[in-house]
Amino acid sequence: MDFLDYIQLVFNDYTLRTITLGTAILGAVTGMLGSFAVLRKQSLLGDAISHAALPGIAIAFLITGAKDTNTLLIGALISGLIGTFWIRGIITKTHLKSDTALGLILSLFFGFGMLLLTFIQKQPNANQAGLDKYLFGQAATLVESDVWLMAIVTGLCLIVLLLFWKEFKLLLFDKDYAKTLGFNIKTIDVLITSFIVLAIVLGLQTVGVVLMSAMLLAPAAAARQWTNSLSRMVFLAALFGAFSGVFGTAISASQNNLSTGPVIVIVASVFVIVSFIFSPSRGLLFRQIRFIANRRDLEQKKTLAFMYHIAKTHDSISHPHTIKILNNFQGFTRKTLQKLVDKDYVTIDGTMWSLTQKGFDTASNLFNQQNKDDE
Structure with a gap:
């Protein structure tokens, strides 16, 4: 029926x-x-x-x-x-x-x-x-x-x-x-x-x-x-x-x-x-999706912060650095790096990367906010 x-x-x-x-x-x-x-x-x-x-x-x-x-x-x-x-x-x-x-x-x-x-x-x-x-x-x-x-x-x-x-x-x-x-x-x-x-x-x-x-x-x-x-x-x-x-x-x-x-x-x-x-x-599905998204966002922020500390030691933030520097960093993945490029935080030239002004400012704000939270 x-x-x-x-x-x-x-x-x-x-x-x-x-x-x-x-x-x-x-x-x-x-x-x-x-x-x-x-x-x-x-x-x-x-x-x-x-x-x-x-x-x-x-x-x-x-x-x-x-x-x-x-x-x-x-x-x-x-x-x-x-x-x-x-x-x-x-x-x-x-x-x-x-x-x-x-x-x-x-x-x-x-x-x-x-x-x-x-x-x-x-x-x-x-x-x-x-x-x-x-x-x-x-x-x-x-x-x-x-x-x-x-x-x-x-x-x-x-x-x-x-x-x-x-x-x-x-x-x-x-x-x-x-x-x-x-x-x-x-x-x-x-x-x-x-x-x-x-x-x-x-x-x-x-x-x-x-x-x-x-x-x-x-x-x-x-x-x-x-x-x-x-x-x-x-x-x-x-x-x-x-x-x-x-x-x-x-x-x-x-x-x-x-x-x-x-x-x-x-x-x-x-x-x-x-x-x-x-x-x-x-729901479990959307909770898992949010968890994955938050984890990726955290990886991007950690990688950007790591790049910021490296770039800060140079006179120019656009100074090129080899990608090999990132390989031993725990939060680094190729997908994370590509996401940062897509957001115009980082530029890639062959095996070299450098921070953009937008990426440097964003990382600086994150670093300052982290210091305020720690205080």
């Missing part, structure tokens, strides 16, 4: 349209909220919350005996919030760091959740089948009501971000200053964390407990490479998340036996890899 066929199917096929819209909205909201988790250096938060939600799903099923999606997600939300507040309590009441607290809650809740799932699987009740979809996700189970719920949560998230944008920025970059201004930091922290929990819980049905943290972090990590502005980062993260959902769904729909959730995560990871390599400001 090519891309045009997929576009036609999106408009004509109810199931595919629902899944595409659902994954796009999920990617957008998790990308937005994931930006705050990444900037607060709480990358494990999404992993801990998603795993902490598993016992809530199992307990909700044990209580109701039904696989109603809304009921199970309410159980996951309650369990996720409990896990989140336990993490906060461990950090504030003990000397343990946040990564230790996140790891403890993640392993504790996930282990308890797996124990409950094992217990449920052994019950003589056919209705228990299918709960394991929350481990790895099953996007095909999305229905229109799920998409509307995601859209409503995304809308609420946007409203809250716009209303408390200043407070969120202060919380991210200068918590102590926010306290001095009289802001209730604890309330703001609970608010943004609660929305992160809600977004993660909504994504469990699509991506699953195991992979949900990637949906929260990957778009934000990719967006961080392209900008230093929080507003642009949030926008780009939402965009990358939405595209990950759409492209992941398209790839999954075009092939047989490809789970949508893992494919979405792989697509999001591709955005991260591309951003890490090709971002103009932080």
